Each structure stands twice: as structure tokens, then as C-alpha cells.
Amino acid sequence: MEPMLSRLMSLVVVGSIAFDAVKTPFGERERMLGGSAVHFSLAASFFTEVRVVGPVGDDFGDAEYAILRRHGVGIDDIEHVQGGKTFFWAGEYEWNLNVRRTLDTQLNVFGDFQPKLSDASRAADTLFLANIQPELQREVREQCKAARLAALDSMNYWIETERDSLLRAIADVDMLLMNDDEVRMLTEEPTLLRGARQLMDLGPRVVVVKQGEYGASLFTADSFFSLPAYPLETVLDPTGAGDSFAGGLLGYLDAEGGADDEAALRRAMTFGSAVASFWVEEFGCERAERLTRAEIDARYEAFRRMTSVEGVPTM
Amino acid sequence: MEPMLSRLMSLVVVGSIAFDAVKTPFGERERMLGGSAVHFSLAASFFTEVRVVGPVGDDFGDAEYAILRRHGVGIDDIEHVQGGKTFFWAGEYEWNLNVRRTLDTQLNVFGDFQPKLSDASRAADTLFLANIQPELQREVREQCKAARLAALDSMNYWIETERDSLLRAIADVDMLLMNDDEVRMLTEEPTLLRGARQLMDLGPRVVVVKQGEYGASLFTADSFFSLPAYPLETVLDPTGAGDSFAGGLLGYLDAEGGADDEAALRRAMTFGSAVASFWVEEFGCERAERLTRAEIDARYEAFRRMTSVEGVPTM
Numbered sequence: 317m318e319p320m321l322s323r324l325m326s327l328v329v330v331g332s333i334a335f336d337a338v339k340t341p342f343g344e345r346e347r348m349l350g351g352s353a354v355h356f357s358l359a360a361s362f363f364t365e366v367r368v369v370g371p372v373g374d375d376f377g378d379a380e381y382a383i384l385r386r387h388g389v390g391i392d393d394i395e396h397v398q399g400g401k402t403f404f405w406a407g408e409y410e411w412n413l414n415v416r417r418t419l420d421t422q423l424n425v426f427g428d429f430q431p432k433l434s435d436a437s438r439a440a441d442t443l444f445l446a447n448i449q450p451e452l453q454r455e456v457r458e459q460c461k462a463a464r465l466a467a468l469d470s471m472n473y474w475i476e477t478e479r480d481s482l483l484r485a486i487a488d489v490d491m492l493l494m495n496d497d498e499v500r501m502l503t504e505e506p507t508l509l510r511g512a513r514q515l516m517d518l519g520p521r522v523v524v525v526k527q528g529e530y531g532a533s534l535f536t537a538d539s540f541f542s543l544p545a546y547p548l549e550t551v552l553d554p555t556g557a558g559d560s561f562a563g564g565l566l567g568y569l570d571a572e573g574g575a576d577d578e579a580a581l582r583r584a585m586t587f588g589s590a591v592a593s594f595w596v597e598e599f600g601c602e603r604a605e606r607l608t609r610a611e612i613d614a615r616y617e618a619f620r621r622m623t624s625v626e627g628v629p630t631m
Numbered sequence: 632m633e634p635m636l637s638r639l640m641s642l643v644v645v646g647s648i649a650f651d652a653v654k655t656p657f658g659e660r661e662r663m664l665g666g667s668a669v670h671f672s673l674a675a676s677f678f679t680e681v682r683v684v685g686p687v688g689d690d691f692g693d694a695e696y697a698i699l700r701r702h703g704v705g706i707d708d709i710e711h712v713q714g715g716k717t718f719f720w721a722g723e724y725e726w727n728l729n730v731r732r733t734l735d736t737q738l739n740v741f742g743d744f745q746p747k748l749s750d751a752s753r754a755a756d757t758l759f760l761a762n763i764q765p766e767l768q769r770e771v772r773e774q775c776k777a778a779r780l781a782a783l784d785s786m787n788y789w790i791e792t793e794r795d796s797l798l799r800a801i802a803d804v805d806m807l808l809m810n811d812d813e814v815r816m817l818t819e820e821p822t823l824l825r826g827a828r829q830l831m832d833l834g835p836r837v838v839v840v841k842q843g844e845y846g847a848s849l850f851t852a853d854s855f856f857s858l859p860a861y862p863l864e865t866v867l868d869p870t871g872a873g874d875s876f877a878g879g880l881l882g883y884l885d886a887e888g889g890a891d892d893e894a895a896l897r898r899a900m901t902f903g904s905a906v907a908s909f910w911v912e913e914f915g916c917e918r919a920e921r922l923t924r925a926e927i928d929a930r931y932e933a934f935r936r937m938t939s940v941e942g943v944p945t946m
Contacts, residue, residue, distance in 0.1 A: 339823065412821055506656065506727055508844075509862040529823075530845035533859065540937050544848065546858035547824040579941055586940050612944045622855050623938045625901050626894055628928045 326365045327570040328437045329356045329563075330456045331446025332426055333370040333394065336600060337406035340413065342552045348600040349380050350471070350598050352446035355556035358604045359509050359563025359591045360444075361387035362612055364538060364571040368562075369393040369456075371425040373400035386603070392439050398427035413554050414528060431456050442570035445560060450478050450485040457488045466623065467491035467566055468520075469558070475502050487519040488551045491575060493562055495526040508533065509540070522575060524565070524585070526558050534585050541582050543623065544595035546615065553599040557592045560601070564591030564612075583616075590615040641680045643752045644671045644878075646761025646936050647741055648685040648709065648811050651915060652721035655728065657867050663915040664695050666718060667784070669762035670871035673919045674878025674906045675759075676702035677927055679886040681878075682752050684708040684771075687742040688715035697875055700833045702919070708752050715740035729843060730867050746771050746904065753777065757885040759877060760804065762786045765796040769875040771801045782806035783835075784873070790817050802834040806890060808877055810841040824855070837890060839900070840878070841873050852878065855895050858938065861908035868914040872907045875916075879906030879927075898931075905930040 334351030338344060353370045360366040367390030372380075376396070384391050403426035406419040431452060443463040445453040447470055448557075457466055464511035466489040474482050475498060486492055492515055496508060512523040512535035523535040529551075531544040565588030569575045575584070590612050594603050644758060649666030653659060668685045675681040682705030683761035687695075691711070699706050710811045718741035721734040746767060758770040762785055772781055775817040781804040789797045790813060797817075801807055807830055810813040827838040827850035838850040844866075880903030890899070905927050909918045 350753060402788055408703060413816055425899055448709070500727060506865055507866055509864055527845060531857070533862070535862075540862045542846070542859035542862075542937065543940075544846070544859070547848070547850075547855045547857075549824055551837050582940050616943050620940050620942065622857065623940060625858075625897050625935050625938060627935065629898060 322377040325441035325445065325570045326367070326436075326439070327360055327442040327566060327571060328367045328369060328393075328433070328440035328460070329353045329360070329444040329446055330366070330369040330374040330431050330433075330453075331356065331444075331448055332403050333368070333372050333376065334403040334426075335375070336555060337404070338408075338553055338555050338599065340409040340553050341411050342550070343599065345599050350381060350405065350600050353593070354384070355463055355559035355601055356444060356446055356563040357384065357389045358387050358601050359560035360567030360570070360608050361389050362591065362607070363567030363587070365562065366567065366602040367393055367440065368393075369395075369433055369437055371395045371397050371400070371403075371429045373397055373425045374404045383601075383605070390436070393432070393434050395432060405525060408556070409554065413551055416554075426520065433459050438542050441465070442566055443467070445469065445485070445489065445565050446559065446562075447474075450474055450481040453485040454481075454488060457485070465490050465566070465569060467493060467562070469493045469562060470498065470621060472498055472501060484516060486531070488513065489520055491522040491524065493524045493526060493558075495528065495558065499523075499525055503570040509535070522581065524562065526590070528554070528557075532561065532589060534581060535592045536578065536581070538579055543585055543589050545617065546589065546619065547622075548593065548597065554558060554596050555600055557596050560595040561588040561592035564588035586616050586619050587612065590619060633906075635763065640756035640888060641682070641751075641754070642675055642757040642759065642881060643682045643684060643708075643748070644668045644675070644759040644761055644773070645684040645746050645748075645768075646671065646759075646763055647718050648683070648691070649718040649720055649741075650690070651870060652719070652735070653723075653868055653870050653914065655724040655868050657865070658914065660914050663917070664698060665870060665915050666722065667874040669699070670773045670874035670910070670916055671759060671761055671878040672699065672704045674701050674875035674910070675882030675885070675914050675924070675925050676704050676790035677906065678882030678902070681705065681882065682708055682755065684710075684712045684746050684748055686718075686744045688712055690738045698916075698920070705751070708747070708749050709745060709796070712740040712902050719862050720760050722870070724869065726784065728866055731869075735887050748774050753772045756780070757881055758782070758935040759881050760784065760800070761877075765789055765800040767792050767799040769796075769803060772800070780805050780881070780884060781874055781879070782808060785879060786809045786811065787813055787816060798833060800828065804835055806837040806839065807835040807897055808839045808873075810843065810873065814838075824850070837896065841874070841876065843869070845926060847876065847900060847904060849896060851893065851896070854893055856900060858900055858934065861904065861934065862937075863908060863912065866911045869911050872911050872913055876903040876907035877909040881902035901931050901934050902927065905934060
């Protein structure tokens with residue numbers, strides 16, 4: 317079947333570009349490409365045209381640009397700060413990989429980041445505000461008036477330090493992605509259903525709750541959908557799992573032309589989960605290098621099979 | 632449609648019968664009927680004939696027997712220990728209900744429990760060994776040679792104190808139910824898939840992993856199935872959730888005539904989850920009092936709807 321290119325829209329992500337040092341019980345990397353905008357854009361590139369907005373320093377070179385280019389990621393809005401150094405993060409995972417400890421954070425050029433969007437980025441149909449300062453998320457949202465679907469991610473640090481600003485940023489988007497601990501922390505509701513409802517009351521039509529090794533859940537005004545994580549023999553490194561999930565989800569929705577339809581949202585959740593399941597099989601975004609859309613589609617079908625239930629039997 | 636009574640087999644559960652004092656952020660009960668065998672049998676009673684084996688003391692009276700009788704639970708093998716007191720447990724749940732603290736445990740008659748099974752219990756088709764000392768589980772399994780499906784639950788306490796004995800008990804059953812932390816503790820494997828495989832290597836054909844508010848997963852030699860927990864507005868008390876889940880699951884499988892078929896196992900997981908979702912809406916087993924099979928069936932259908940995904944679309 318001929319691909320329907322008319323469906324290919326455009327997606328822009330604003331977030332961090334980083335070098336990561338990661339140690340897990342199964343290996344380590346002293347310096348690898350990372351950052352939420354990188355994981356997101358590589359994942360989204362399997363579905364749609366995606367552009368990255370974020371800052372890098374002099375240590376970000378040809379090898380790193382080449383990885384993004386090979387995936388067709390638009391890099392014109394990557395801001396090279398002369399004399400600066402790229403954001404650096406070092407972390408360690410405990411044995412069961414659910415607990416992560418930050419060993420070092422050097423914000424470097426990311427500390428003074430003021431997003432500058434080209435006209436092409438401002439015209440994007442879909443916008444993903446990765447985990448950055450909520451005030452910056454609002455400014456970017458303001459610049460991307462054309463976006464028909466704006467989504468936002470955040471983290472416990474902003475809930476603790478800039479709660480009011482974060483609530484305003486959330487009010488401006490159509491879709492919120494957060495992990496379950498963050499939903500509880502932000503809403504102070506004991507069940508995810510109540511937490512998600514409170515967040516939808518602020519503005520977003522869709523709340524996606526990331527649950528790590530347990531999968532992810534989708535809440536809208538009148539529906540609920542949930543998907544387990546793909547059962548893996550080996551998980552080498554969970555770094556980037558959430559951002560690659562978001563990339564698959566929003567990349568698919570952008571290609572589909574929006575998030576207005578429940579069935580499309582569910583397919584998007586499934587594609588996001590499929591992509592993330594590959595991501596964690598190797599370190600950082602290393603698995604992306606030889607990942608194919610056919611592999612993603614096959615895992616999508618595996619997800620369908622492993623969640624399918626028959627109707628109530630007549631006994 | 633006429634019910635096919637020929638399919639109704641028989642199920643026996645051996646475990647604790649208790650009085651519980653429970654405090655959650657949403658209320659408390661100073662003394663209510665509880666214990667794993669009680670939660671299990673009430674849940675299973677919506678699907679099949681079920682008998683309870685367990686000890687009670689003089690404080691266990693007509694009111695408690697009446698609850699079991701109203702659900703048609705077979706109580707002939709409840710052993711009344713003259714001059715004894717029934718097992719008592721007091722616990723408290725934290726705000727998000729995932730963390731439970733035991734405040735008091737009085738084993739009483741349960742401390743000297745030596746299961747005595749009637750001929751009817753020994754002839755049961757399906758056997759559930761609720762969380763008791765592994766050596767007792769083995770003795771009961773030995774007495775129930777007719778059981779075509781034997782399942783076992785356990786807890787961290789036995790993993791820590793009687794690991795070898797527990798491994799032998801596991802080797803004797805067809806199905807193992809455990810929560811995810813216990814699977815990690817027992818197998819020392821970081822992923823559930825590897826943990827479940829190690830457990831299946833010991834003997835059980837089926838491993839069911841209970842994941843609390845995240846749902847439950849089913850592992851067999853060549854398949855995986857997972858179901859989220861039903862999204863609830865309010866959870867009053869998680870006590871008995873795992874046992875009511877097991878009761879729905881094994882009650883359904885007993886009525887179906889076994890666990891040989893993957894589709895039946897998935898339906899059983901879904902019925903178990905449906906029952907458990909009602910259980911936690913109220914304290915202890917209070918919701919069971921007015922629960923109907925029609926309500927369970929309706930929630931089964933809700934589970935199907937909220938987990939259904941379409942095939943890979945042609946783009």
C-alpha cells in the first residue's frame with residue numbers, strides 16, 4: 317500500500333540535549349548521547365518529521381549531529397553556544413532498575429537556555445514540551461500558536477519548586493504526560509483516576525500516566541486505557557524510556573493528524589510502549605541505531621496479542 | 632441460556648480465618664471478618680462450590696458463620712478450637728495505600744494449626760493453598776491427590792525464614808501466585824519474565840504475579856498476559872484484594888474445569904481482577920455482601936473495553 321504522505325505533519329520538541337554517564341547493574345557508559353529532546357526525537361522519527369529545539373556546547377560534535385541526521389531529525393534549531401559545554405548528567409540504577417540515583421548534574425548551557433524557535437518550528441502541528449522550567453514551557457507554547465496538539469512533561473523538581481508556574485503551563489496544553497508518583501505529588505489525590513480528573517480540570521483533554529515497568533495508562537473525560545510494559549528478558553538501561561515512549565506516542569499522533577479519536581490515542585499508546593520496550597534493551601539510545609519500523613509494528617502486534625481478552629463466556 | 636451445572640466442580644481453600652482491625656486514610660474497622668481463606672472463598676463463591684479449611688476460636692460465632700453460609704461456602708472443615716481465640720491481625724495503610732504496616736499479630740489458634748481435611752475436601756478438583764507455613768502447604772497438597780489444579784500463595788516472611796521448604800512446596804503445584812516484590816526476593820532476578828521462568832522451572836506451569844494497584848500478569852511457558860487494575864475513584868481498603876483476586880481466578884477456572892487453555896486463563900485473570908476491584912471499594916469483605924454475578928460480568932466487559940487495541944493501521 318502506498319504511504320499517504322499527506323498525513324505526515326510536523327512535530328517539534330523543546331528540551332534537553334545531553335551527555336549522560338549511566339551505570340546499571342548490567343553495565344555502564346561514561347559518556348553517551350542523551351537528553352529528553354534527543355530520546356524523544358529519535359523515537360518520533362520512526363513516525364513523522366520531527367525537529368529539535370535545545371542548546372549544546374562546543375563538545376557536541378559531528379558524531380552526535382550524525383546520529384540525529386541519520387534519523388532525519390531536523391537539527392536547524394539546535395543552538396550551539398560558543399564556549400559552552402553541553403548539559404551533563406550522571407546517574408546510577410539500583411538492581412531492580414526502578415530506583416534511580418543522580419550522581420552529578422552539570423546544567424552548563426542548559427542552565428541559561430532561552431528557546432529560540434525558527435518559523436518552521438513555530439508552524440509545527442504538534443508540540444512536545446519536554447521536561448524544562450515551566451515558565452519556558454509556557455513561552456514556547458505561546459510561540460507555537462499553530463500547534464493543534466500540545467503536550468507537556470515535567471518532573472518532581474518543578475512540582476516542588478515552581479508548582480504554580482507548572483499548573484499554569486499545564487493549563488495551556490492538550491495532553492499531559494507524567495509518571496504516577498508525580499501525579500500523586502502534584503494532585504495530592506490517592507487514586508490515579510481522581511488525580512487525572514483533577515489535572516484534566518486544569519485544561520488538558522488527555523492525561524497519560526507513565527508507570528515505568530508497569531506500563532502506562534491513558535485518561536480522557538470519558539475513557540480509560542492501560543497497557544503493561546512489554547515483558548523483557550533483559551533491561552540494560554531504563555534511561556530515556558519515558559521520553560522514547562512520548563516520542564512514539566506523539567510521533568504517531570502527529571502522523572495520524574491529531575489526538576481527537578480514542579482509537580488513535582490507544583494505538584499511539586501502543587506504539588509508544590513498543591518503541592520504549594526496544595529503548596531499554598540497550599544503553600541510552602543505542603538500540604535506535606538499527607531499529608526499524610517493521611520491528612516496531614511487530615511488537616505492536618505482540619502487545620495486542622498479550623492484552624486481548626474474550627467476551628464473557630456463556631456458561 | 633441454561634447453566635451447565637455439569638461444569639461446576641469443587642474447590643477447597645486452606646488458609647487463615649481471622650478478625651482484622653484495619654485503619655486506612657479513609658476510615659477504620661476495629662474488628663471485621665478477614666483472613667485469606669475467608670476472602671478467597673467468598674470471592675470464589677460467585678463461580679463455583681467452595682469449601683474452607685481453617686481454625687477458629689470461641690470468639691467466632693453465628694454472625695461470622697452466617698456470612699459464609701449466605702454465600703454457600705462449605706464450612707464443615709472449619710475447625711473450632713475449644714477455649715481458643717481466632718487469629719487476629721491489626722494493620723494500617725499509608726495515604727497512597729501501597730504501603731501497609733502491621734500493628735499487631737495474634738496467631739492464637741492459627742499458631743498450632745494442623746489442617747484436617749474431610750473426605751469431601753480431599754476429593755476437590757481444585758486446591759488453593761493460601762499463605763500458610765510451606766510445610767503445611769505440602770502436607771495438604773499430599774492429601775489432595777485428586778486435585779487437577781493446585782495453586783499456592785505465599786509471602787515475604789516464608790521466603791526469609793523457610794525458603795527451602797517453600798521451594799519444595801512450589802514444586803508440588805501447578806500454579807503459583809505471588810506479588811512482584813516476592814518474585815524478585817525469591818528468584819533474585821531483576822525482571823519479572825526471568826523470575827517467572829525460574830519459578831516455572833521448579834514445577835508450576837503457570838505463574839501469576841500480583842502487582843497491587845498496577846494489576847496482575849500471567850506467565851506460562853509460551854505466553855504472557857497482563858491486565859491493569861480497574862481504575863477506581865475511591866479505594867477504601869486494600870485488605871483482601873489479593874485473596875479475592877485469587878478466589879475469582881480459581882473459582883472461575885474450577886467452574887471451567889481447569890487451566891489447560893490459555894483463553895480460559897485470561898478470562899480467569901479478568902474475573903479475578905473484576906472481583907478484586909469490588910473488594911477494595913469497601914472495608915474487608917463488606918462489599919461481597921451485596922455483590923452480584925451480573926455486576927462482576929459487567930465489570931469483566933469494562934475490562935475488555937479498557938484494554939482493547941486495534942491492529943496496526945495501514946498508513
